[in-house]
Amino acid sequence: MALLEVTQLHAAYGQTRVLHGISFAMEAGSITTLLGANGAGKTTTLRALCAMVKTQGDIRFAGERIDGRATEDIVRLGIAHVPDGRGTFVNLTTEENLRLGAYTRRDGEAVEADLERVYGYFPRLKERRAQQAGTLSGGEQQMLAVSRGLMLRPKLMLLDEPSFGLAPLVVRELFAILRAVNERERVSLLVVEQNAALALELADHAYLIETGRVVLSGTADEIKRNDAVRSSYLGY
Amino acid sequence: MEAFLHQVLAGLATGGIYASLALALVMIYQATHLVNFAQGEMAMFSTYIAWSLIDAGLPYWAAFALTVVIAFVLGVVIERVVIRPVENAPVLAVVVVFIALLVILNSVTGWIYTYTIKTFPSPFPEQPLFGIKYMSSHEMGAIGVTLAVLLLLYAFFRFTPLGLAMRAAAQNPESSRLVGIRVGWMLALGWGLAAAVGSVAGMMVAPIVYLDPNMMGGILLYAFAAALVGGVDNPGGAVFGGFLVGVLENVLGAFVIGNELKLAVALVLIIGVLVVRPSGFFGKVYVTRV
Ligand SMILES: Nc1ncnc2c1ncn2[C@@H]1O[C@H](COP(=O)(O)OP(=O)(O)OP(=O)(O)O)[C@@H](O)[C@H]1O
Ligand SMILES: [Mg+2]
Numbered sequence: 348m349a350l351l352e353v354t355q356l357h358a359a360y361g362q363t364r365v366l367h368g369i370s371f372a373m374e375a376g377s378i379t380t381l382l383g384a385n386g387a388g389k390t391t392t393l394r395a396l397c398a399m400v401k402t403q404g405d406i407r408f409a410g411e412r413i414d415g416r417a418t419e420d421i422v423r424l425g426i427a428h429v430p431d432g433r434g435t436f437v438n439l440t441t442e443e444n445l446r447l448g449a450y451t452r453r454d455g456e457a458v459e460a461d462l463e464r465v466y467g468y469f470p471r472l473k474e475r476r477a478q479q480a481g482t483l484s485g486g487e488q489q490m491l492a493v494s495r496g497l498m499l500r501p502k503l504m505l506l507d508e509p510s511f512g513l514a515p516l517v518v519r520e521l522f523a524i525l526r527a528v529n530e531r532e533r534v535s536l537l538v539v540e541q542n543a544a545l546a547l548e549l550a551d552h553a554y555l556i557e558t559g560r561v562v563l564s565g566t567a568d569e570i571k572r573n574d575a576v577r578s579s580y581l582g583y
Numbered sequence: 584m585e586a587f588l589h590q591v592l593a594g595l596a597t598g599g600i601y602a603s604l605a606l607a608l609v610m611i612y613q614a615t616h617l618v619n620f621a622q623g624e625m626a627m628f629s630t631y632i633a634w635s636l637i638d639a640g641l642p643y644w645a646a647f648a649l650t651v652v653i654a655f656v657l658g659v660v661i662e663r664v665v666i667r668p669v670e671n672a673p674v675l676a677v678v679v680v681f682i683a684l685l686v687i688l689n690s691v692t693g694w695i696y697t698y699t700i701k702t703f704p705s706p707f708p709e710q711p712l713f714g715i716k717y718m719s720s721h722e723m724g725a726i727g728v729t730l731a732v733l734l735l736l737y738a739f740f741r742f743t744p745l746g747l748a749m750r751a752a753a754q755n756p757e758s759s760r761l762v763g764i765r766v767g768w769m770l771a772l773g774w775g776l777a778a779a780v781g782s783v784a785g786m787m788v789a790p791i792v793y794l795d796p797n798m799m800g801g802i803l804l805y806a807f808a809a810a811l812v813g814g815v816d817n818p819g820g821a822v823f824g825g826f827l828v829g830v831l832e833n834v835l836g837a838f839v840i841g842n843e844l845k846l847a848v849a850l851v852l853i854i855g856v857l858v859v860r861p862s863g864f865f866g867k868v869y870v871t872r873v
Contacts, residue, residue, distance in 0.1 A: 397761065422763035434758035436751050447751050450744065451763035495762070 348410055350375040350535050351396075351503060356404035358388075358395045365391045367559040368404070373552065375409075375502075378529055378536040380546040380567070382580055383556035389539040390431045392556070393505045396537075397421050397428045408503070423451050425502035429509060433492040437481025441472055444480045444491055448498030458498070465494040468524050485512040493521065497528065503535045504528075510542055518542075522549055543580040547571050555580075589717045590833045596722035597791070597805075598829020599729030603784035604799075604806035605813065605821040606733070607777035612815050614753035614773045617677055621684035622781055623799030623806070625661070628688050629654040629782030630789050630798075631696055634703060643706040647786060651779045658778025662771040692796040703789035725787040732783050733822055736776070740818075749773060801846055805832065808849040811856045828852065 349372040358366040365388050373379040381389045395402045398418045406414040413421055422428075427448075436444050445465060449458045466473035469490045475483060480491060489512055496504050509525070510518040526549060528534045540546035547553060553570040555563035563573065570576055604622060611619045619625075629650055636646035665684060669677050707724035740746035752759045752769035759766050785799065792798050809828045813820025828849065836845040 399757070399760075418760040419763050419765050422761065428761050430758070430761060434755065434761060436755050436758060438754050439747075439751065443747055443751075446744070446747065447759075447762045447764075450748060499762070 349373060349407075350377075350409060351537070352405075352407040353392075353396070354405040354407075356392070356395055356402060356406065358391050358400045358402045360391075360400065365400075365559055366395065366402075369556065369559065369561055371554045371561055371564065373535060373537060376529070376533045376535055377552060378525075378538065378550045379552045379554070380538045380540060380550035381554050381556055382540070382543050382546065382570070382576070384579075386558075387556045388559040389556060390507055391559075393428065393431075393507050393537070393539060396505060397426065422499065425499070426505065427496035427499040427501035427503070428505045429492045429496040429507060431507040433488045435480050435483070435488045435491060437479070439480055440477050441480050441483065441491060442476040444495055445472070445498050448495035449500075452500065457500075461498055461500065465497055468497075469494060486514060486517060489513055490517075490521070493525075500532075501534060503537065506536060506538045508539055508541055510540060510545060518545065525549065543576070547581075585717070586837070587834070590837045591830055592718045593722055594830035594833030595826055596718070596725045596829070597788070597833065598809075598826035599726050600784045600788045600802065600825075601805045601809045601828050602822040602825025603729055603732060603780050603787075604802065605809035605825045606736070606818055607781045607784075608806060608810045609813075609815060609818050609821040610773055610777045610780075612810070613818075614749075614770055617674065617681070618807070618810075618815075619777070620678070620681040620803075621688060622777065623803030624685045624688035624692075625654070625658065625778050626781035626785035627796060627799045628692055629657070629778065630703065630785035630794060631692055633782070633786050634696075634701060634789075634794055637704060643704060647706070647783075650782050650786065654782035655775040655779040658775040659771045661778070662774035666774070667767070667771075689796050696796070698796055701794040703786070703794045705790040721790055728783065728787055732780060736780065736818075745772075801849075804846060804849045804853075805829070808852040808856075811853055 352372045354370050356366055356369040357364065369388070369392060371379070381392060383389050391400060394400045396406060398414070398416060398421055402414055404414065405412065408424055408426065413424065436447065439447070442462070445462055446458070449461065452458055466476070471487055472490055472494060475487065480488065483491060489509065493506070493509055496506070506525070509521060513521060522545065525536060529536055538546055538550060547567045547570060550567045553565065553567050554561050555570065555576060563570065563576070571581070604626065607622050608618060611617065611622070632653055633646050633650040636649055637643060641649070661684070665680060669680050705721040705724070707720040710720065740750060748759070748764045749769045749772060752764050752766045753773070756766045788802060789798065792802070805828050806825065809824035810821045811824070812827060813822070813824030815821070832845050832848050835848050840847070
């Protein structure tokens with residue numbers, strides 16, 4: 348059974364229809380990426396999964412329908428969303444931001460251990476644990492956003508351009524961490540990335556979205572070899 | 584000199600009451616960016632409930648505790664039933680709802696209890712506490728109670744997960760939902776807390792100004808002034824503003840402009856702050872990078 352199964356998903360902002368029947372699925376433990384040009388509807392797709400836009404269609408998580416549920420309830424199923432624009436709580440400290448990531452958890456001791464774990468991943472955050480999060484650099488806030496997502500101990504992580512604003516070296520570190528989290532803890536990842544080469548390196552499956560529709564899908568290797576993808580998204 | 588000291592200390596006592604009410608205003612303002620004009624009437628209504636409980640024979644502190652709980656529940660219910668439906672309405676519509684709430688609470692109280700002024704008991708002894716003669720025991724007790732409430736609130740928001748979630752929900756509702764915080768309930772909880780704090784202010788001020796349905800009118804004005812002086816988005820500033828306004832009001836009233844013009848102090852402060860420094864003198868400057 349697929350971990351996530353999306354069928355004929357439509358979404359609109361007011362009168363503006365943005366998704367026109369997107370369908371895709373991902374297996375438990377897999378890494379899937381959504382590719383597409385600016386404005387294709389990648390962010391909207393991720394937002395739709397968390398009930399942050401009005402949708403129509405069928406979304407199943409571990410076999411259960413989740414469309415129509417409230418965002419807060421979807422989080423409780425173990426879906427962490429690292430949003431576009433980072434979603435930092437700018438007036439709270441770094442550590443408070445991280446603790447909020449674990450807000451729904453009741454295993455206090457494990458939360459403390461996870462706090463140390465993400466500080467291990469990103470020592471920069473530990474140095475800045477008492478600092479107002481709004482004063483962190485863009486890259487540090489991006490690390491914070493990913494870490495906040497990890498603090499949920501999610502089954503599925505939705506990552507909207509996790510590499511945005513990060514230096515190349517940090518991006519490599521981040522992707523290594525994501526891969527480790529995926530392999531060791533079997534956290535499934537649904538990644539949206541501007542950097543298609545990077546995303547296809549990480550992912551095992553990919554979907555190409557154009558103006559709110561899936562136009563191509565396959566394993567990451569197949570997509571990498573596709574001529575249209577190569578010329579438009581990989582640039583070689 | 585002695586008279587001056589007495590006025591300052593008395594000012595601190597009423598200032599604590601303004602501070603509590605200003606804090607209640609700020610708590611709701613931070614979450615909704617709206618000023619709850621009915622905050623004073625909610626406090627007044629709660630104080631009448633306390634009066635009824637004491638009248639029915641409950642010991643003072645039992646009535647006090649029960650009133651705080653009832654006020655809390657009332658605050659939550661008002662948010663859920665009255666405010667929630669107009670959540671996304673234009674600001675002016677919500678202001679009208681606040682004013683309607685104010686008028687309704689006022690007239691319902693008048694209808695139940697009549698507009699006749701009632702005395703309200705103080706839980707503190709007649710003779711001065713610790714032999715201090717500059718302050719009545721009620722003034723000292725009121726300061727103590729106020730400080731205890733402020734300290735409790737501070738600890739709640741600063742050190743508990745629920746307090747953290749409430750701050751988060753007020754600042755960034757969208758991200759809050761994404762970590763699983765039920766933002767709507769946090770708002771309701773905020774209303775409950777604000778109403779509870781207001782009820783304490785009401786019970787502490789009632790022995791001084793006596794109980795009548797219009798008792799909070801002037802006091803709410805001072806609380807507005809306090810919140811504005813402190814920066815309407817800064818709880819600590821609002822508390823400081825409350826004490827400052829209390830002392831200014833008393834000292835200026837006694838020595839400079841006379842008691843009749845005391846309320847003008849609040850108006851002058853409000854207008855002065857709005858003109859000179861709209862963000863208040865302690866208005867937080869958040870450093871934000873995008
Ligand atoms: N809040 C909104 N109101 C109206 N239209 C919106 C809103 N958000 C997005 N859109 C529109 O929806 C379309 C898809 O946007 P979306 O953010 O999903 O694109 P994207 O694939 O994530 O693009 P990018 O790569 O630039 O992040 C765009 O045409 C955009 O203009
Ligand atoms: Mg996007």
